[in-house]
Amino acid sequence: MNDKQKSSTGKCPVMHGGATEAATTNMEWWPKALNLDILHQHDNKTNPMAADFNYREAVKSLDIAALNKDMHALMTDSQDWWPADWGHYGGLMIRLSWHAAGTYRIADGRGGAATGNQRFTPINSWPDNVNLDKARRLLWPIKKKYGNKLSWADLITYAGTIAYESMGLKTQGFAFGREDIWHPEKDTYWGAEKEWLAPSGSEGSRYSGERDLENPLASVMMGLIYVNPEGVDGNPDPLKTAQDIRVTFERMAMNDEETVALTAGGHTVGKCHGNGDASVLGKEPAAGEIEEQGLGWNNKSKRGIGRDTVSSGIEGAWTTNPTQWDNGYFSMLLNYDWELKKSPAGAWQWEPINIKEEHKPVDVEDASIRHNPIMTDADMAMKMDPAYRKISERFHNDQQYFSEVFARAWFKLTHRDMGPKTRYIGSDAPQEDFIWQDPVPQGNTGYDIESVKARIATSGLSVSELVCTAWDSARTFRNSDKRGGANGARIRLAPQKDWQGNEPSRLSKVLAILENIAAESGASVADVIVLAGNVGIEQAAKIGGVEVTVPFSSGRGDATTEMTDCDSFDVLEPLHDAYRNWLKHDYSVSAEELMLDRTQLMGLTANEMTVLIGGMRMLDTNYGGTKHGVFTEREGVLSNDYFINLTDMNYTWQPVANNLYEIRDRSSNEVKWTATRVDLIFGSNSILRAYSEVYAQDDNKEKFVHDFVAAWTKVMNADRFDLDLI
Structure with missing residues (x-):
């Protein structure tokens, strides 16, 4: 050859x-x-839509009435390739919506249903999501018909709400406006385990101590949405499971009453599937062969559909009438004694003792056959945990109250990560203000902005004080669930006014002056705080020889204590801030990794992060007035000195303590400056150094200032959803 x-x-x-x-x-x-990589998620190159496509504008032309009618029809239009249980897809669609929304967690606001992320790995292939790929394929004709006016994120979430309505629940309504992503959020931290459903104590376990669940995680195992339905680590014990449930649902922003309502309401309809051998199921979607066309868990050796479907491995319905919204769940749970048994697939489940024949649900395909209902270990927790039991009994005795609580909890579950009500689109959205939406009143736009700026400039406050206060007010914003930010000026309310990272003594001094300016001018305190930061930047840039006007949009409102759920704001407290060179404690995660996490939550790019860090150092905004990273002889001047000196090879960089370095003159060995890891990473990381070198160039002094102003304005306006609503 x-x-x-x-x-x-x-x-x-x-x-x-x-x-x-x-x-x-x-x-x-x-x-x-x-x-x-976490800063490069959802690059525009992954988006197939035109650059000028705006989903939030497109969805406003959606025929919601026609969609509603088509969705109702879909629920009972059983398709042969994946037949509906009892001829109704309600249970499957509720599970679809619930498992999309249920990934939400309060610690960092990540997860949830607002992006359509359930379509992608790893979530589409989690063991807990087995056969939800079928639900999305059943919805495809609807998505195909309504096209660009209906995102997958909205459709997946809407499916569960319509399912409940079609089975008799009066819901709280539904808001559209969720925009699809086009690439997996592969850098979201879902846990360190090395295998699916790994029990606590295994490699990378998310538990420590007695049973302390790692933050920011909410689910108990890799690949689960909530808790293990068979019990802690698969060992039935309802009281131990109750402890897991309470922690998990609290981290999903739910209290005990909401937890019982959601558990019971989710299990009032539909069924579990485990009538077969789970070992014959094919691989999950991400591991499937190309001919599977993105479907997973296919059963090629047995029938595998209808009554023979295997999903969770638990087999059976919870109630007598699994396609009706009723009080059957509590009647079944509380009126019968239960015993442990194994399903045909080998999973632990609870079944009633001496149940009446007429109380058994009928077979999904043959109404002449009846089967035992089942309860999971989580269901038994609703009966055996004293606090949950009390709530369950109240719901059992008052069906209307249960329905109302569940409807509100379901709406919260499916809308928690959408942000404030101003982002809701569609006539079906409720008008009521919920405190978990972090409501903020409309602010005044009729005051004289230049007059307010003049008052701030002559207030006696330093550039550092002005900039730090505005930054601290805005830095709480999380793009993950649209919480936090400067709008509302909650930095003047508990708990934010007392957070260590906000330097309460300095903050109190500055706010006293700015609140007086707001009262006399008619501007909101929120607007004045942001204007104060802008004034400080303009002054600092002018001293450096660059005239610049920082863009400003008035109209922020001032929230009140009554509008603020203090407990829910605790999770927004900053424990670190690379931009102000501060760590509350030493952490197992490096300071630079913490910086990336916060930067991504704020919606900033790597370049924006770079220019903001350099500028903030020059504006002398370090927490407590430390000089780490202040690489300049001109403190308080908005210059590119940070990058000039960081990249200057006339210096050496030497560690002297944990997270502390000295920058020394090569020839004299004199200590010029000190720095932390988040300073030196901009010289050591090849990508960040490339950005730093751009701003260190002699011809980019003005570019640095203008880029800093653009990034600053982005942070200040991050929560101004009224500015981008069309």
């Missing part, structure tokens, strides 16, 4: 390890390197 033949027949013409197949990544080669 000649060389040409060898080339064409013995060697693959595709370069392996690049774009065509998995290969050793940079992080595998250099595990200590800083991975910036």
Whole structure:
């Protein structure tokens, strides 16, 4: 065989390890390197829509009445390829919506249903989401029909609400406006376990101590949405399961009453599927063969549909009438004694003792056959935990009250990560203000902005005080669930006014002056706080020789204590802030990794992070007035000195303590400055150094200022959803 033949027949013409197949990544080669990928999620290159496409504008033309009618029809239009239980897809669609919304967690606001992320790995292949791929395919004709006017995120969430309505529940309504993402959020931290459903105590366990669940996680196992339905680590014990439930649902922003309502309401309809051998199921969607076309868990050796479906492994319905909204769940749970049994698939489940024949639900395909109902360990917790039992009994005795509480909890579950009510679109959205929406009243726009700025400029407050206060007010914003930010001026209310990271003594001094200016001018305190930061930046830029006007949009309102759920704001407290060079404590995670996490939550890019860090150092905004990273002789001047001196090879960088470094003159060995890890990372990381070098250039002094102003304005306006509503 000649060389040409060898080339064409013995060697693959595709370069392996690049774009065509998995290969050793940079992080595998250099595990200590800083991975910036979390800041590059949802790059515009992944979006197939035109640059000028605006879903929030498109959905306003959606024919909601027609969609509602089509969705109701879909619920009872059983398709042969995946038949509906009892001829109704309600239970399946509720599980779809619930498992999309239920990934939400309060610690960092990530997860939830607002992006359609359930379509992508890893979530679409989690064991707890087995066969939900079928539910999305059942919805495809609806998505195909309504096209760009209806996002997958809205459709997946809407499906559960319509399912409840079709089975008799009066819901709280529904709001549209969730925009789809087009790429997995692969950098979201879902846990450190190395295997699906790994029990506590295994490698990478999310538990420590007695049973302390790692923050920010909410679910108890890798691959589960909530708790293990068979019990803690698969060992039935309702009282132990109750402890897991309470922690998990609290981290989903639910109290005990909401928890019982959601558990019971979710199990009032539909069924579990475990009438078969789980070992014959095929691989999950992410691991399937190409001919599976994105479907997973396929059963090729047995029938695997209808009554023979295997999903959770538990088998049976909870109530006598699983396609009706009624009080059957509590009647069944509280009026019968229960015993442990194994399902046909080998899963632990609870079944009633001496149940009346007429109370048994009928077979999903043959109404002449009846089966025992079931309860999971989580259901038994609703009966055996004293607090849950009390709530369950009240719901049992008052069906209307249960329905009302559940409807409100369901609305909260499916809308918690959408942010304030101003983002809701559609005539079906309720008008009521819920405290968990963090309501903020409309602010005044009729005051003289220039007059307010003049008052601030002559107030005697320093550039550092002005900028720090505005930054601290705005930095709480989380793009993940649209919470926090400067709108509302909650920095002047509990708990924010007392947070250590806000330097309460300095904050109190500044607010006293700014609140007086607001009262005399007619502006909101929220607007004046942001204007104060802008004034400080304009002054600092002017001293550095650059005239700049920081953009400003008035109209922020001032929230009241009555509008503020103090407990829910506790999770927004900053425990670190690289932008002000502050760590509340030493953490197992490096300071630079904490910086990336906060930056991503604020919706900033790597470049915006770089320019903001450099500018904030020059504005002398470090927490407590420390000088770490203040690489300049001109403190308080908005200059590019930070980057000039960071990249200057006339200096050396030497560690002297944990997270503390000295920058010394090479020739004299004189200590010029001190720095932290989040300072030096901008010189050591190749990507961040590339940005730093741009701003260190002699011809980019003005570019630095203008880029800083643009990034600053983005942070100040991050929660101004009224500015981008069309």
